[in-house]
Amino acid sequence: MDMIDRGLSEEQRIARASCRAFVDEVVTPFIRRSWQREWLMDPDARLPHAILEGADKIGIRTLGVPAELGGTELDAASEVQTFALIAEEIARGDAGLADKLVQNWKVSVLLRKLAPRHLQERWFQRLVADPGFLLAHCLTEPRGASDRWLPYNVPEAAMQTRAVRQGEDWVIDGRKQFISNGYDAGLYVVYANTDPKVGMLQGTSSFLVPRGTPGLTIARCNETMGGRFMNNGELVFEDCRVPADHLLVEGGALGSAGIYFRPGKIIQAAKNLGVGMAAFERTSDYVQTYVQGGRILIKHQAVALRLADMATRLAAVRALLGSAARAVDEAAPDADALCNMVKVFASEEVFKVAQHAMELHGGNGVMLDFGIEKLLRDAAIFLHMDATADISRLKIVKAMFPATAGSYAGPEG
Ligand SMILES: Cc1cc2nc3c(=O)[nH]c(=O)nc-3n(C[C@H](O)[C@H](O)[C@H](O)COP(=O)(O)OP(=O)(O)OC[C@H]3O[C@@H](n4cnc5c(N)ncnc54)[C@H](O)[C@@H]3O)c2cc1C
Secondary structure (H helix, E strand, O other), rough: OOOOOOOOOHHHHHHHHHHHHHHHHHHHHOOOOOOOOEHHHHHHHOOOOOHHHHHOOOOOEOOOOOOOHHOOOHHHHHHHHHHHHHHHHHHHHOHHHHHHHHHHHHHHHHHHHHHOOHHHHHHHHHHHHHOOEEEEEEOOOEEEEEHHHHOOOOOOHHOOOOEEEEOOOEEEEEEEEEOOOOOOOEEEEEEOOOOOOOOHHEEEEEEEEEOOOOOOEEEOOOOOOOOOOOOOEEEEEEEEEHHHHEEEEEOOOOHHHHHHHHHHHHHHHHHHHHHHHHHHHHHHHHHHEEEEEEEEEHHHHHHHHHHHHHHHHHHHHHHHHHHHEEEHHHHOOOOOHHHHHHHHHHHHHHHHHHHHHHOOHHHHHHOHOOOHHHHHHHHHOOOOOOOOOOHHHHHHHHHHHHOOOOOOOOOOO
């Protein structure tokens, strides 16, 4: 199921072709050859540095960084659509590698809008110079993520991580969990409660916290079932002091995070589509070459029906992704609802696609060295990232019917 180039600009065609070549020539052969590697329990040893260097060479590591600071700047009118195109291609090779890279793009978009110029210069230069440099975005805490996504705007649901101004510094105390690149990032964007008397929409602030800041401990690397080349981590902040200019947004940080989340949900769905495309490509090859009962599998009608179902689901995800990405690029009024729709729709459709892939591969489908079960594990992760399926649906209703939608928690609303 080759993708049609309908409507792609020259810039997008070139970006997709170089990404596809990198995935086909470097990433996929590595994953197939070294299938045990994702199970190494040393997070630093899992992904060879050469893979990030390869991504760097084709310019996809620093998307979102302004060109004058050394990044790869995309046409602003279609930036999010191009993010989607490239995220899909990388995830076609490996979902974890895609997770690792897209965090840099998503956080770069946020920094270029919110960070003071001297800190942009400092951190974008570090990011551009070091192929292993990663960024992370830390919201989720042991006592809550879903309430923050809704958001349930009352003091009881506010962030437990606190930040208090002391002289020229902000002092952060608390804990963050499930953070993409949390284990190995060089710079963290951290959300903390700076006013416990008000709801989280008014009382949450965001800060830049460099790795190595005294009081920041990387407590552990989570061992996830899928996307294992991205090192998801847990962070502890104890009397962690950052200078006053490291405050990005005071009070209204959750509202400003839309800069991160709208492109973020598009990228999430696009990575998810890449996993689905990999499942489809592998399966369509298999059913046209593997013989059972004297015939290649595709000649068995039950197999053909499942293949058609996979293709239809992927085409539907692609169509919705295209509309949602355009809506974000155009800052359309329905962009919020569409972002949540495509994030949740992609996660459920592609999970089903990966299930078909595993079943059509029969016994081979569950063997680690065959590599198909990995796609099902990778697909499962998307159900949980950037809000759960149920919370995403509640957000769709909230975006569409803000005046009458429920507040879902707390007093009758
Ligand atoms: C691989 C991975 C990467 C991630 N990366 C990041 C990251 O980079 N940064 C970050 O900040 N977070 C990250 N997360 C966290 C992610 O956003 C949360 O896991 C997700 O939002 C769900 O929150 P939770 O795990 O605390 O679930 P909970 O909030 O504990 O929810 C548990 C269940 O209860 C339901 N539920 C809870 N509250 C409500 C409610 N009020 N109404 C209805 N249903 C409710 C949920 O839908 C879910 O089914 C990541 C997670 C994963 C798995």
